Amino acid sequence: MRVTARDLTDARLLREALYGLVRAAMAGREPDPADVERVNAVAAQPDLAPQLGPARWTARSPARAALATVARDAVLLVRGPLLERVKECENPACSLLFLDDSQARRRRWCSMDRCGNLAKIAGYRSRSRAASTR
Numbered sequence: 001m002r003v004t005a006r007d008l009t010d011a012r013l014l015r016e017a018l019y020g021l022v023r024a025a026m027a028g029r030e031p032d033p034a035d036v037e038r039v040n041a042v043a044a045q046p047d048l049a050p051q052l053g054p055a056r057w058t059a060r061s062p063a064r065a066a067l068a069t070v071a072r073d074a075v076l077l078v079r080g081p082l083l084e085r086v087k088e089c090e091n092p093a094c095s096l097l098f099l100d101d102s103q104a105r106r107r108r109w110c111s112m113d114r115c116g117n118l119a120k121i122a123g124y125r126s127r128s129r130a131a132s133t134r
């Protein structure tokens with residue numbers, strides 16, 4: 001799939017609009033009308049079409065269709081019951097939001113590989129530092 005500079009810019013603009021939209025929904029606030037307009041415009045584009053055979057998805061403009069799929073998913077997310085499972089990563093240096101799909105609903109990090117391991121390492125270091133000063 002070929003991605004143009006414009007596709008990349010559109011993806012970044014959508015990412016920011018989605019962040020604002022989901023943040024507002026999480027806080028029970030009205031979203032910024034500009035965010036709503038952008039997400040709605042992208043969601044209204046043709047999305048990826050499922051296919052039989054080796055190519056599982058198709059679209060005339062795959063990058064734009066992928067963004068449309070993301071925007072549609074976000075619209076359904078903020079209007080549906082899964083919104084209450086959206087959380088902010090507990091790493092203060094991370095601003096990612098994630099869907100806690102764990103059974104116990106106690107997930108704390110956007111990713112264990114990323115922020116979860118950083119927190120584990122930081123915890124281990126502060127415990128071993130405390131132990132060595134005793």
Ligand SMILES: [Zn+2]
Nearest residue numbers: 089094110115
């Ligand atoms: Zn994180």
